[in-house]
Amino acid sequence: MNPSTLTHLIALLLAGLSLIIPEPIISRMLLLGGLFAFSGAITNTLAIHMLFERVPLLYGSGVIEARFDAFKSALRSMIMEQFFTRAQLEAFFNDEERRIDLEPLLQRSDFSPAFDALSQSVMESRFGGMLSMFGGEKALEGLREPFNEKLKVSLIAITRSEAFKAQMHAQMERSPLIDDVERKLTELIDARLDELTPQSVKMLVTRLIREHLGWLVVWGGVFGGLIGMIGALAGA
Numbered sequence: 001m002n003p004s005t006l007t008h009l010i011a012l013l014l015a016g017l018s019l020i021i022p023e024p025i026i027s028r029m030l031l032l033g034g035l036f037a038f039s040g041a042i043t044n045t046l047a048i049h050m051l052f053e054r055v056p057l058l059y060g061s062g063v064i065e066a067r068f069d070a071f072k073s074a075l076r077s078m079i080m081e082q083f084f085t086r087a088q089l090e091a092f093f094n095d096e097e098r099r100i101d102l103e104p105l106l107q108r109s110d111f112s113p114a115f116d117a118l119s120q121s122v123m124e125s126r127f128g129g130m131l132s133m134f135g136g137e138k139a140l141e142g143l144r145e146p147f148n149e150k151l152k153v154s155l156i157a158i159t160r161s162e163a164f165k166a167q168m169h170a171q172m173e174r175s176p177l178i179d180d181v182e183r184k185l186t187e188l189i190d191a192r193l194d195e196l197t198p199q200s201v202k203m204l205v206t207r208l209i210r211e212h213l214g215w216l217v218v219w220g221g222v223f224g225g226l227i228g229m230i231g232a233l234a235g236a
Contacts, residue, residue, distance in 0.1 A: 004045055004217040011038035011221050025232070032228035040224025044216045068198040076193055084185050103156050111148045118147070 015034030021027040049055070054062035064071065158164050 002214060004041070004214045007041045007218050007221040008038060008045075011035075011041055011225065014225070028235075029229045029232040032232040033225040034228070036228025036231070037221040037225030040220035040222075040227075041217045044220035048214075048216065064201065065198040068201060071201060072193050072196065076189055079189055080186065084182070086182060089182060103159070106152055106155050106159070109152070111151050112144065114151060115144050115147050 011034050013034070014030050014037065018027045018029075018031035018034065021030060046055075050058060050061035051064055052062070054065070
């Protein structure tokens with residue numbers, strides 16, 4: 001049995017006990033306490049019900065469903081203004097930028113095309129004829145591995161330099177990446193919100209807050225009962 005139902009039953013039980021208690025003051029306290037408790041509990045129960053369902057002749061009921069478009073708009077604004085602001089996106093990319101390490105990528109890279117291009121340039125230069133006497137391009141082949149290793153070391157050193165990091169940061173600031181991400185996030189959120197229906201939102205909100213709002217019923221009954229009993233004592 002949930003707290004709301006239990007509160008209603010206790011309130012009615014107090015009012016019922018007033019009919020069998022012979023002592024007038026106690027009977028009056030139980031009657032007014034029970035009635036006030038039931039009034040407070042049932043009023044809060046109705047208020048909670050009116051959040052989710054339309055009640056005939058009661059203006060403002062079914063507010064979640066009636067204000068569905070405003071709810072979606074507020075939800076979209078909250079997400080974009082609280083979680084995905086431009087400042088937060090820039091901070092995220094700046095943090096990720098500092099974590100970028102190109103060394104693993106460079107270590108796995110094949111620099112043979114660079115050596116081939118260098119070899120071809122040498123052969124087409126005025127030194128090509130001289131090298132032809134010593135085996136031509138084959139004479140340069142022994143330099144391939146040393147060249148690749150030296151090039152890797154040099155490029156890794158360049159990517160770790162402050163000048164390179166400064167240039168990369170400047171390029172990131174000029175890049176439309178953040179604009180693209182912001183636009184994509186907006187489109188994604190809009191698409192997901194468009195999939196929501198008033199019924200699905202009502203079910204979601206109901207599951208989230210009905211249990212907690214149930215304590216409004218309990219406290220409405222408690223304070224209503226206290227007010228009723230104080231009123232009974234005051235009128236005695």
